[in-house]
Amino acid sequence: MSAIGLRGVVKAWGATRAVDGVSFEASAGRFVVLLGPSGCGKSTTLRLIAGLEQVSAGRVFIGDTDVTDMPPAKRQISMVFQSYALFPHLSVAENIVFGLKVRRLPAAERHTRLARVAALLGLDQLLGRKPSQLSGGQQQRVALGRALIAETPVCLMDEPLSNLDAQLRQEMRREIRALQQQLGITMVYVTHDQVEAMTMADQVVLLRDGRVEQDGTPEELYSRPATVFAARFIGTPPMNVVSIPALTGNGTLLGVRPEDIRIAACGAGGGVAGVVENVEYLGADSIVSCRIGAEAMTVRASRVAHLSPGTALRLSWPAEATHYFDAQSGKRVERAAPAVAQFVA
Amino acid sequence: MNRFSVQIHGWLLVLPAAVLLAAFTHYPAVATLLHSFYSTPKANRPAVWVGLENYRAMTQDPVFWQVLGNNLWFALGTIPASIALAMLMATWVNGKLHGRAFLRLAYFTPTILPMIAVANIWLFFYTPTYGLLEQITVDLLGLPSHNWLGTPSTVLACLIVVTVWKEAGFFMIFYLAALQAIPPALAEAAAIEGASRWTYFRRVVFPLLMPTTLFVLVNAVINSFRLVDHIIVMTRGGPDNASSLLLYYIYDVAFKFWDSSYASALTIVLLAILASAAIMQFAFLEKRTHYQ
Numbered sequence: 173m174s175a176i177g178l179r180g181v182v183k184a185w186g187a188t189r190a191v192d193g194v195s196f197e198a199s200a201g202r203f204v205v206l207l208g209p210s211g212c213g214k215s216t217t218l219r220l221i222a223g224l225e226q227v228s229a230g231r232v233f234i235g236d237t238d239v240t241d242m243p244p245a246k247r248q249i250s251m252v253f254q255s256y257a258l259f260p261h262l263s264v265a266e267n268i269v270f271g272l273k274v275r276r277l278p279a280a281e282r283h284t285r286l287a288r289v290a291a292l293l294g295l296d297q298l299l300g301r302k303p304s305q306l307s308g309g310q311q312q313r314v315a316l317g318r319a320l321i322a323e324t325p326v327c328l329m330d331e332p333l334s335n336l337d338a339q340l341r342q343e344m345r346r347e348i349r350a351l352q353q354q355l356g357i358t359m360v361y362v363t364h365d366q367v368e369a370m371t372m373a374d375q376v377v378l379l380r381d382g383r384v385e386q387d388g389t390p391e392e393l394y395s396r397p398a399t400v401f402a403a404r405f406i407g408t409p410p411m412n413v414v415s416i417p418a419l420t421g422n423g424t425l426l427g428v429r430p431e432d433i434r435i436a437a438c439g440a441g442g443g444v445a446g447v448v449e450n451v452e453y454l455g456a457d458s459i460v461s462c463r464i465g466a467e468a469m470t471v472r473a474s475r476v477a478h479l480s481p482g483t484a485l486r487l488s489w490p491a492e493a494t495h496y497f498d499a500q501s502g503k504r505v506e507r508a509a510p511a512v513a514q515f516v517a
Numbered sequence: 518m519n520r521f522s523v524q525i526h527g528w529l530l531v532l533p534a535a536v537l538l539a540a541f542t543h544y545p546a547v548a549t550l551l552h553s554f555y556s557t558p559k560a561n562r563p564a565v566w567v568g569l570e571n572y573r574a575m576t577q578d579p580v581f582w583q584v585l586g587n588n589l590w591f592a593l594g595t596i597p598a599s600i601a602l603a604m605l606m607a608t609w610v611n612g613k614l615h616g617r618a619f620l621r622l623a624y625f626t627p628t629i630l631p632m633i634a635v636a637n638i639w640l641f642f643y644t645p646t647y648g649l650l651e652q653i654t655v656d657l658l659g660l661p662s663h664n665w666l667g668t669p670s671t672v673l674a675c676l677i678v679v680t681v682w683k684e685a686g687f688f689m690i691f692y693l694a695a696l697q698a699i700p701p702a703l704a705e706a707a708a709i710e711g712a713s714r715w716t717y718f719r720r721v722v723f724p725l726l727m728p729t730t731l732f733v734l735v736n737a738v739i740n741s742f743r744l745v746d747h748i749i750v751m752t753r754g755g756p757d758n759a760s761s762l763l764l765y766y767i768y769d770v771a772f773k774f775w776d777s778s779y780a781s782a783l784t785i786v787l788l789a790i791l792a793s794a795a796i797m798q799f800a801f802l803e804k805r806t807h808y809q
Contacts, residue, residue, distance in 0.1 A: 224705050245711035257702035261724045270720070271710030322710070 175200040175326060175358035176221065181230035183216050183382075190216045192382035193230070198360070198375060200325070203352050205369040206362045208379035209405070214362045215330055217379065221360060222328050223247050234326055250319035251328040254335070256311050258303040258318075265290075265299040268317045289321045292351070309340045316348070320355070327352075329361045333368065345372055366406050370394070378402055396495075400502040403427050403495060409459055413497065414467040419444075420496060424505060427495035430472040435460065435479075436486045443488030448479050462487065546788075553781035564778070571782035581783070583758050584766040587673060591762055592741040594677035595684065600733055602685040604726070607692030608718070621693070628687040636750035639679045640666075643751075666752055669759035676760055679747055684740060688733045695729040696722070727806040731798065738794045742787060763787050 176198045183191040191213040198204040206214040219225045221232055223244035232240045239247045250271075258267050265286060272282045290296045293313045303311055312332060319327050332348070333341045349372045352359045363369055369376050370390045378385040378393065378401075385405075386398040397403035403411040413427045420426045436443055446462040446469065457474040464487070471487065479485070496505040553571050555564040575581050610621045627635065642649040643665040654660040665675050699722065707717040745765045748754060754761030754769065761769070764787065771780035 222705075222709060224708070244705075244709045249709065251706070251709050253702045253706060255700060255702050257700065257706035259703060259706075259721055261721075261727075270707075270712075274707075274710055274712045274716055274720075318706075318710075 175202070175235060176204070176360060177231075177233035178217070178221070179231045179233070181217070181220055181232060182228045183213070183220055183225060184228045189228075189382050191220065194379070194382070194384055195230075196377050196384060196387050198358060200358050201356045202374040203349065203359045203361065203372055204375045204377060205373035206360065206377050206379060207366060207369040207405075208364065208385075210364055212379040213382035214364075214379050216382075218328055218330055218360060218362045222249060222251050247326075248324050249326045249328055250322040250324045252315045252319045252330065252332045254331045256303075256315040256335075258311060258314055260303055262302075263299065264295060264301050264303070264306070264314050264317075267303065267314055268295075268321050270318065271322050285321050285323070289317045292320070293317050308336055309344070312336060312344060316351075320351070320357075324357075326358045326360070329359065331362055331364070333363075333365075341368075348372070367408070370406070378405060396504070397427070398504050400425065400427070400497045403497070407431075409470045409472065411495070412469045413495075414464070414469060415499065416444075416464065416467060423499050425497040425499050427497060428469075428489050428493060430459070430470045432489045432493035433469070433471045433473070433487050434489065435471060435473050435476060436488065438484045438486060443486035446485055446487050448481055448483040448485065450481050451476065451479050549781045549784050552778055553785050555778055557776050557778040567778075571779050572786075574779065575782055575786070580758055580761075580766065584761045584763055587758075587760065588742060588762045590673060591677060591680075592738065594674070595680045595741050596734070596737040598677075599681045599684040599688060599737060600730065602681065603688035603733065604692050604730075606685065606689045607696055608722075610689075611693060611696045621689075624686040624689050626686065627683045628690075632683065632744070632746035633750055635683060636679065636747035639675075639747070640751050643675055666760075667756055669756055672752055672756065672760040676747060676751065679751075680741075680744060683747075684737065688737070691729050691733055692726060695726050699725055727802070731802045731806055734802070735795055735798055738798070739791055742791055763790075 177196075179195050181191055181194045182189060194213070194217055196204075206217055208214045216225060220227050221234070223239065223242060223246075227240060230240075231238055234247055234249065259270065262270065268289060269282050269286055272285065277285075286299075290299060293316060295310075295313055295317055298306065298310060298314075303314065306314065312335075315332070319329075329348075333344055336344060345368060348359075348361075351357075361368075361372065370393075373390055375388070376390055376393050377387045380401055386393055386402045388396075388398075393402060393406050397406065397411065400413050403413055407429055409430050411427050411429050412433075413425050415425055434443075438445075444464055446464045449461040449463055449468070452459040452461075457472055458476050458479075460471040460473055460476060460479060462469045462471060462485070469487065496507050497503065498505050552564075554566060554568060556562075556567045556570075558564040606624050610617045610624065614620075645651060645662060645664045645667070646655075648665075650665060651662060655662050663671070665671050703721055704717060707721055712720065742763060745762065745768065748760060748762060748765045752760040754765050758766075763783070767780050767783045767787065770776050770783060
C-alpha cells in the first residue's frame with residue numbers, strides 16, 4: 173500500500189507552471205526527500221500534498237484516499253514549517269497541544285501525549301516557556317513536537333533545518349531520521365541540500381523546473397544518475413561530465429565521479445593525459461582540478477598534496493565507474509564501456 | 518570643549534522645546550490646578566483662596582452629574598463598537614479581495630474629513646422631515662416622524678453613531694498594520710491542525726492583536742472625553758443638556774458663564790478620570806498582553 177501518491181500533479185500560476193506533471197509513489201513508513209535547487213517546485217509540491225495550495229491538474233492520494241479536494245485538516249497529515257510557525261503568544265506546551273485542543277481531545281489524553289512527546293524530544297524543562305525564549309534548535313523541536321503529537325501517519329517537512337547552524341543541523345538530521353524510524357511515520361521532507369537527502373532518505377525524488385528528474389534510492393541516484401542534471405546535483409564535488417569524442421564517439425557525454433579517478437605519474441602507461449591546474453587540500457584528501465584538452469576534470473585523491481600546478485599526469489578509472497549521457501537530451505545511455513585504461517589519448 | 522560648555526550646549530539645544538512645553542503645557546496645567554482652589558476673579562473682587570469649595574459645589578451641581586453620566590454612556594456606546602468595527606473592517610480588507618485598496622481608502626475617509634464638515638453632513642441626515650434618515654423611515658417605511666436630535670432620549674445615540682463612524686476607520690489602520698505583521702504561516706499551521714477560521718481568529722489573531730487593542734483602547738477612551746466639535750455643530754449640548762459631555766460643559770462654564778475657577782475644577786476632574794482610566798487599562802491589560 174502506498175502512503176502517498178501523486179499522479180500528474182500540476183500547479184500553474186498564469187503561464188508559469190511551478191509544478192509540471194509530477195508523479196511519484198511512496199510506500200508507508202518511508203522517508204521521502206523532495207530534492208532540488210531553489211525554484212524547482214519542491215516546496216510547492218509539498219504544499220499541494222498538504223492542501224495549502226490547490227492543484228491545477230492531477231490527483232493527490234494519501235493512504236488509499238483521494239485527498240485532492242479535501243482541506244488540509246481532513247488529510248491526516250502534520251507539517252513542520254521552515255519558519256516553524258510557532259504561535260508566539262502561547263507557551264511551548266500550549267503550542268504542542270494546540271491541534272489536540274482544536275480537535276477536542278479529552279484533557280487526560282492531551283496530558284499523556286504531551287508528556288510522551290516532551291520526553292521524546294527532551295522538552296520537559298521548557299514546557300512553560302514562550303517561543304521567543306527558546307534557541308533556534310529548541311524552537312525546531314517544539315515545531316517537531318507539534319507535528320508528532322497529532323500521531324498522523326504522514327508528516328511533511330519544509331526545509332526544517334535550514335535555519336540552524338551546521339553542527340545542530342547534523343544532530344537534528346540524525347534525530348529526525350531516528351524518530352521517523354522509531355515511530356514508523358511516512359515522512360516527506362523538502363530540502364535543497366543533497367547531503368541531507370543522501371543521509372536521511374529511503375527514497376529521493378529529484379525535481380527540476382517542476383518535473384521529476386529522477387526518483388529512486390540514494391544509492392541509485394549516486395551510482396546510476398538518470399540525467400546529466402542528476403549526475404551533477406549529487407555528490408561533492410559533483411560528477412565530471414565531459415565531452416571527449418576520442419573516448420565516447422560524437423554525441424555522447426562521459427561522466428566519471430571525482431572519487432573514482434586514479435592519478436598516475438606521467439611516465440606510466442594507460443589512462444588519459446592531463447595537467448594539474450590547482451590542488452585544494454582538505455586534510456583526509458585533496459581535490460585536484462585537472463585539464464584534459466579543453467575539458468576540466470576534478471579528481472578526489474588522497475596524499476597528493478605535493479602536486480603543483482602545471483604537473484603533467486595520467487588519469488584512469490574503472491569501466492564500471494563510467495557513465496554515458498546523450499549530449500542532446502542529457503539522458504543516461506547504457507553501453508558496455510571499455511575501461512579508459514585501454515585508451516591512450 | 519570642557520565638560521561645562523558641553524552642558525551649556527546641551528541645555529541650549531533643549532531650551533526651545535522646553536520653553537514651549539513649559540509655557541503651553543506644564544504652566545497651564547499647574548495654573549489650572551491652582552485656580553481650582555480660588556474663587557473666580559471679578560472686576561472689583563480679586564480671586565481669594567476657597568480651598569475645596571469649587572469641588573464641593575460640583576458635587577451639588579445636577580448638570581455636572583448629568584453631563585458625567587452622559588459621558589459614561591457616550592464612552593460605553595462608542596468604545597466597544599468602534600473597536601469591534603475597526604477589527605472587523607481590518608480583517609476584511611486584509612484578505613485577498615478585489616479592490617481592497619479602494620475599500621481601505623473608503624474606510625479611512627471619515628478620519629481625513631474635518632469633524633466640522635462631517636457634523637454638518639450628519640446634521641442633514643438627522644434633520645426632521647427632509648433629512649436622509651426621515652426620508653427612509655417616514656417616506657419609505659411609513660414610520661411616524663421623529664426629531665432625532667431634538668429629543669433627549671435619542672440625541673446621545675445619534676452622536677454615538679457619528680463618533681463610531683468617525684473613529685472606526687482610524688483604528689482600522691492600526692489593526693491592519695498589526696494583521697500584516699502576523700506571518701501567514703501561522704494561519705497555515707492552524708489550518709493543518711484543524712482550526713476553523715473563527716478558532717484561528719479567537720486563539721491566535723485576537724491575542725496577537727492585544728498590544729494594538731490596548732493602544733487603541735487608550736486612544737478611544739481619551740477621545741470619548743475629548744471630542745466636542747460635533748456637539749458644537751449639531752446640538753450645542755441640548756436639548757436640556759441631554760447631549761452635553763464633560764469637555765463641552767467645561768467650555769460652557771469657562772467661556773459662556775465665565776466661571777473660570779469652577780471650569781478649572783471640572784478640568785482637574787476630567788484629567789483625573791482620564792489618568793485613572795489609562796492607569797487601569799495598563800495595569801489590567803498589560804499582564805494579559807503578549808508583545809513580540
